[in-house]
Amino acid sequence: MNKAWTEGPHPALEQVLECREERAHRQQEWLKKGSTLVVLTLNMPGPCKRFPLGDWSARQGAKALRRQLAGWGFPFLEEKEYATPAGIEYFLRVEGQPRQVKEATLLLEEQEPLGRLWDADVLYGTGEKVSRRELGKEERQCLLCPRPGAECGRSRAHGLDQVVEEVHRRMKQALAWEIGAFCGACAQRALLHEVCCTPKPGLVDGQNNGAHRDMDRFTFLDSAAVLGDYFAACARKGVLFQGSPEELLWRIRPLGLRAEEQMAQATKGVNTHKGAIFSLGILCAGAGRLLAEGAAIDEETLFSLAGQIASPALNDLEKQGEDTAGRRFYQKSGVLGVRGQAAQGFPQVRQWGLPQLNKALSRGYSWNGACAQVLCALMAHTEDTNLLHRGGEEGLHLVQKQAAALLEQCQEEQALEEGLSRLDSLFTEKNLSPGGSADLLAVTLFVYFVITGREGFDNALGL
CATH class of the missing domain: 3.30.70.260 (ACT domain)
Known part of the structure; x- marks a missing residue:
């Protein structure tokens, strides 16, 4: 701090x-x-x-x-x-x-x-x-023991430095809660906006469930509702932890595992937000650390710090005895998945997510249309392991090709949304769901909310 x-x-x-x-x-x-x-x-x-x-x-x-x-x-x-x-x-x-x-x-x-x-x-x-x-x-x-404060004061039971340190600790804890509430709200808001964006080809949105049979938008809302405390807790860890960014990952990982349990309880076992729990948890920890330092938060600073925090997670891909989809894709084709995105500082969001969001808003798109534009760009350029799992490399390349063509051909919001609706039918028929791109849309929105909300948050704090 x-x-x-x-x-x-x-x-x-x-x-x-x-x-x-x-x-x-x-x-x-x-x-x-x-x-x-x-x-x-x-x-x-x-x-x-x-x-x-x-x-x-x-x-x-x-x-x-x-x-x-x-x-x-x-x-x-x-x-x-x-x-x-x-x-x-x-x-x-x-x-x-x-x-x-x-x-x-x-x-x-x-x-x-x-x-x-x-x-x-x-x-x-x-x-x-x-x-x-x-x-x-x-x-x-007393601030430091169960006895009456006046008694300890008269007897000087505790050193002055010790008392001052305790006062500062309580102030820092209180500030951490404020920062946590801000970051947690931004992350929760990002998840809610992501699921509401419509249309999203093959994904759950406001119109249908896409290629999913075990979830709908209410499943996502239930999941997002229980994750706010987790995101706030990650930000508080970022505020108070004094070690290196790389060590911070091990402090928030138990929180992430607990969040996955809460998600499963809320959704009756459906995986709605596992990738977002990982990515947004790291970003909340990074944002909390920067806010506690009084540092400027721009996308490069936040993504760079997030990359440092996430970098040890790449070791998971080399572990023996863990049979996960991400590890299988890494061993087969070197795809790093969500761990790689985070460890590299979310390059797809830097290169495509935020620029496309700002471009769409500057052109007068509605918020929904701007989110749809971001998703289309991310689908065109992301090695989405969810697509690899459902449709193999053929399915991944189909989604990337179709999204890239749509992004190039549709320069108006209405045309883009009509094109996405057509892709929705195609992807649903082929059981393709670009869930990794949807998670990166949520990451894009979180970073946007943190950056644009920073001034108001600082003014409210008065620091």
Whole structure:
């Protein structure tokens, strides 16, 4: 994770004490207006009080506080943030009984990952404060042990560096969850858009099941619905893992095996997304790592990192005793399949997927038409092991030839979709399903969503 996010100036003790006096003065001025006042600050030990991840954590607290009190039905009267050398202070005046407001704020500690790091003082009258004890609550627990925090603080039971490190760890964990949610949503969205794209020759789409007899679009929707947590978990691994990209693969592989089990449970044993679980899991881990570093995410950077993460997977093709379709095709003709695509940094997506998507959108295609254009280009240029499995080299070459001709002949969206519909009948009749190309369509969409959504995500984080 970006080290600069936990670095900042060290205010002098006089500054910190002065900030406390100013806060007390502000509190009195706000209390003169009546109602109940909530003042939220960040519990930040150590000499460094203002740093990017700390400010983000404090502002997450303000957002959580607003959600909590709005959910409890307390009307907001006034709010303001004060950025002081000693930390972010958030003032919120609400209409409500102080004890009830305090009950709501105490739940933040239990509900939110950063809750233990926030101090939410509830004041009323001339400065009276509602205490935890008034509500029958125990003292706040120490960050590092089960004892009361005040007791450990007085006895200095833990070193300051140890406490600061724990605070930073909790902040990083919380950020990892935010990054995971973003990447997971992009991956899940890519799967949903891929299955909705219509027509897709030989594949499940909005019109029919193509060459498949054991699945339909609802099978794919069921599968995509259970995979969001997996993709988010892969991104979190990318955020928090400190080893090399190659080592990261072994951290996310157990997650992938678990995801395959969840997929099978949701689909009653049908393989809807095994290839996508592998490819998008690696890309989520890569995107998480880049976002945690504060690095720019462009397609080349992301694909290069994904290739490094995936490279050890090529060793699977050399393993003895594993009789898989991918290994058989590799031994027979050297086709690397999904492992090769990932280890090489998804060359088909770089060369055909994203350029065709951007080209179609620039020409005014609908989103569905743009996705169909991408799929057609990928079918024309991908050594799809799913096609090899179903139709051998003859079937693969037929699909590639037909898709290439269609891509060249159809320059308008309607003509392209009509041509794909004709191919759908042909491929279905011959039991050909370009599932590998469909997975690469999902990869294309994921990368597009991450890149185009990055600015909005960064703005929302404020880092």
